[in-house]
Amino acid sequence: xxxxxxxxxxxxxxxxxxxxxxxxxxxxxxxxxxxxxxxxxxxxxxxxxxxxxxxxxxxxxxxxxxxxxxxxxxxxxxxxxxxxx
Amino acid sequence: xxxxxxxxxxxxxxxxxxxxxxxxxxxxxxxxxxxxxxxxxxxxxxxxxxxxxxxxxxxxxxxxxxxxxxxxxxxxxxxxxxxxxxxxxxxxxxxxxxxxxxxxxxxxxxxxxxxxxxxxxxxxxxxxxxxxxxxxxxxxxxxxxxxxxxxxxxxxxxxxxxxxxxxxxxx
Numbered sequence: 004x005x006x007x008x009x010x011x012x013x014x015x016x017x018x019x020x021x022x023x024x025x026x027x028x029x030x031x032x033x034x035x036x037x038x039x040x041x042x043x044x045x046x047x048x049x050x051x052x053x054x055x056x057x058x059x060x061x062x063x064x065x066x067x068x069x070x071x072x073x074x075x076x077x078x079x080x081x082x083x084x085x086x087x088x
Numbered sequence: 089x090x091x092x093x094x095x096x097x098x099x100x101x102x103x104x105x106x107x108x109x110x111x112x113x114x115x116x117x118x119x120x121x122x123x124x125x126x127x128x129x130x131x132x133x134x135x136x137x138x139x140x141x142x143x144x145x146x147x148x149x150x151x152x153x154x155x156x157x158x159x160x161x162x163x164x165x166x167x168x169x170x171x172x173x174x175x176x177x178x179x180x181x182x183x184x185x186x187x188x189x190x191x192x193x194x195x196x197x198x199x200x201x202x203x204x205x206x207x208x209x210x211x212x213x214x215x216x217x218x219x220x221x222x223x224x225x226x227x228x229x230x231x232x233x234x235x236x237x238x239x240x241x242x243x244x245x246x247x248x249x250x251x252x253x254x255x256x257x258x259x
């Protein structure tokens with residue numbers, strides 16, 4: 004892993020278009036400002052790890068009895084409309 | 089010579105969970121970014137069992153052992169309000185609301201569904217058949233939100249209450 008030291012208001016650039024700046028440092032909390040293209044998802048790592056765990060937990064370990072007939076592939080319908088913003 | 093199936097030909101897979109299932113190429117949904125926890129799985133079909141009309145199974149074709157139960161979040165959470173982040177709008181090309189669907193991963197379906205992941209819904213563009221799990225930029229929802237009493241049960245309870253009220257009560 005590349006390790007860089009940065010001071011307050013200093014930044015790093017990843018690729019051509021991702022900028023990360025140290026906005027504040029307070030004891031053990033570092034606030035970062037992230038500027039990335041709109042199509043790039045940015046998440047806290049714990050959130051992503053929690054989703055990984057939730058997805059793995061969602062796959063059932065047990066197999067249902069064969070009496071539950073396999074169905075042909077289903078199609079998806081549009082969601083009920085979420086409230087307009 | 090490559091023995092490639094012709095377009096629209098049926099492909100049959102033996103699914104550990106659902107048995108033999110035949111699908112056409114048009115039935116397949118692509119998840120080009122995989123799913124968190126299953127980053128290598130890209131191709132899925134959706135299976136619905138006759139006995140479970142409120143659950144859709146997102147069945148991987150890359151690993152037949154993986155199938156995730158999905159449900160309509162609004163069935164249990166009528167005020168659910170997932171604001172699509174810009175990365176999702178752009179990467180999935182979400183324009184008209186009727187062109188895409190939003191489903192939530194359910195946990196605990198063996199003994200009846202108990203939790204829904206409202207923080208990271210599965211969003212599928214129905215025109216392109218491309219999907220992605222989209223973590224929302226909010227702290228309102230979590231990965232495991234308790235499913236309230238199912239609508240059917242609530243309805244039955246309401247009927248029971250109405251019946252009880254209809255009966256003459258001495259007070």
